[in-house]
Amino acid sequence: MWNPDRYKEALTFAATRHGDQREPGHGLPYVVHLCKVAMEVQRAAVDDASFDVDLAVTAALLHDVVEDTATTRGEVASHFGDAVAKAVAALTKDASLPKEQRMLDSLARIRAEPKAVWVVKVADRITNLEEPPSSWSIDKRRAYHAEAATIRDHLRGALASLEARFEHKIAAYARWCG
Incomplete structure (x- = not known):
């Protein structure tokens, strides 16, 4: 069910590949973001482990490695x-598409994957709904807030407890939208 050795391998791989990248606006090593997403996945599994937890945690740790x-x-x-690679591919936005189409395209690919992949996407956005970088304009913050609602709408049914947390984070993020 839970494979800590696999998680360590994925974390080491991701940390090596992301190298000196930093979380935008926070300056922390990027691997901190990946660990936060994996932690959200593991917390969700405590409430409801009806998804492939190993796939989800591994994909959470690797979800940005191809994109970034x-x-x-x-x-x-x-x-x-292959299952992890397919999950990561679904979570990766297609840079060849116009920017305004990338998220919807990724969400369509995520919806075609097992629930574990849905859980990773929701966990990723929950993690990202923290205080935005101070350099973001009000319009950018509002667009990010709206995009979170789009993710919620497209991935309903992922996991009830995770959805409740996502709803709370979306509502809380509104305070930064002016």
Whole structure:
């Protein structure tokens, strides 16, 4: 069910690949974000483990490795298997699409995946609904808030307890939207 050795391997892989990247607006090593997402997944599993927890935690730790580094889907597959590579691919926005289409495209691909992948996306956005970088305009904050609602609407049914937490975080984020 839960495989700490696999999580350590995924965390080490992600930390190596993300290197010196930092969380936008916070300056913390990027790996902190990945751990926060994995923690949200594990917390959700305490309430309801009706999804593949190993897939979800591994994908949570690797979810940005293809999008934000030079790592390929093939490398993810060779290290972690096809299911994880497919999950990471669904969670990766397609940079060849116009920016306004990327999230909806990713959400459509996520919806075609097992519930574990849905859980990772919701956990990722929960983690990102913290205080936005001070450099963000009110319009950018409002757009991010609206995008969170779009994610919620497209991934309803992921996990009841996680959805309740997501709803709370979306509502709380509104205080930064002016």
